[in-house]
Amino acid sequence: MTPILKRAVRLCMLSIALPLFSVSANAADWPTDTVRLVVPYAPGGTTDVLSRKVADLLQKEIGTVVVENRPGAGSTMATGQLARGGRGADHNILMASPGHTIGPVLYKKLPYDPVKDFRFIRNVIEIPNVMVVPANSPYQNVEEFIKAAKDKEMTFSSAGVGSSIHMSGELFKTMTGTKMTHVPFRGSGEALPALLSGDVDVSFENMPTVLSHIKSGKLRALAVTSAEPSPYLPGVEPLSKLGADLGLADFVTTAWFGLIADDSMPDAAVERLQSALDKVIGDQGFQDFVAQIGGEVASQEGDAFRDYVVADVERWQGVAGQAELQ
Template sequence: MPPLLKLFSRLLIAGASLSLIAPAQAEWPSETVRLIVPYAPGGTTDVLSRKVADLLQQEIGTVVVENRPGAGSTMATAQLARGGRGADHTILMASPGHTIGPVLYKNLRYEPVKDFRFIRNIIEIPNVMTVPANSPYDSLGAFVEAAKTKELTFSSAGVGSSIHMSGELFKTMTGAKMTHVPFRGSGEALPALLSGDVDVSFENMPTVLAHIKSGKLRALAVTSKEPSPFLPGVGTVSQLGADQGLGEFVTTAWFGLIADDSMPDEAVTRLQTALEKVMADPGFLEFVAQVGGEPAAQAGDAFRDYVAEDVERWSAVAGQAQIEE
């Protein structure tokens, strides 16, 4: 075989070999996956993210958690939306701040729905309408009647939190006269509730569950659609408050993974498959029970639609309550 022809044959063989191994080399993820937590360490979002990361890396390889708090989660979310290097290997644990933030902060440079890929909702945790143990109100109905004539107060973990917005939704649906008392996180808000400095809070289940069971706080209702198995005997706001205009009152704190809209379909599918295994893991199910939550059901387009509906709801509430940062 002439030398030139022999060289050409070798190049063809080499090219064919490379084409065979290229798919394996390009399989996602090809580098470390970063899971962004848009809040400070220690909160529910952070603890959940680290649990998911530990289990997820058993399925896809190394997952590193990074905390990027600021502006009610919108700072980290804006960084994600800008894409850039590493965007196809970056995911973010979104929560109600993702749908409430754009309602409050009018100059955000991203759209909460169209600028992202919605991978999977992971867990939903109800809020609990909770009063101090020495409160004169022993039922939701009694509280509503009092709130229509008295200046009562409700606490929250900060303006725009799901706790705050649940209280505002309660006000708009009942005409209650309640003043919002914001704190810097549930860690500061809880003592005010325990001491009776505020009349009520719509706190996340993990924050108040132990105090309700110990008798230091009294649960009037849960905000989920169905009663919580973790608070037997406690009804829902929509059931107990149907005669007070609360028949459609349903709010939960949801937590799910999103990515920049540039993330390829292959990556989204791989993550969704891996998350199905994570959410079936006994360690994950034990964690869900510890925080009084339920595994979520929405993935892909269903998760996107769920978020879009949440944006519309909080936009309406914020408009009625005239809330804006």
């Protein structure tokens, strides 16, 4: 091989190796700025509490992580801002929840697609909702509540239009033929005082928001919304198990919480986040936290998480159809 040919081969091999080195270097270098973890609800609810726990542990792995609350329009306002990208887009992540998959079902003209416009980093936890009434409520069980709600108007609170809490209440109302008026708030942190004080009759809240109040006796759990009982609320049956006589045989709604980013986030950044989140989720402190709030650690990341979200959109489309919200 001539010297000129040898030099050409070396240059060719170098041109192939440099992009690979660049990707590896980018993965090691990211983040180069503060990471913003956006919470699309007001402080105090499940999404907010979980995000702050994740941020505390995540910054041990990748550096400074700042939590920003941007409530509004059932999480669609903050999600739309994320989808638009802009300055620092590759350092913005959002704690998505069922609002991400319910919003497009309820609002047909959103400026983003819930699947195509995002990178799906990792699902973090899954939880049931709980049908709860104030401690001074006269209703001791679901049957008593349904009977009363067929005769008089009841109110149910939620963390906002399009939340899993809202949709659970609408589905319950439709399936049981009860009279219930939705009272939305800007997050569970704002909705909870109204429930505790008895200003609203019932809620289908995320378990982490109400678990401690159930244990303290300030709230009464009538049922869980998952298909199976929760180990954290022994003796509290799923709505679907309470019998066809109540019209609830097919009632199942649950909530998930996972991190997403704008679709412009580089692969290297996504991979770095996934690796860091694996360590966060494996941390004993996080495992204890999840148990305390009555959740279960989720396992989907990347394409598997994306497929999970696609299926959730379809599920809520079915719920919205049953509740005649479309």
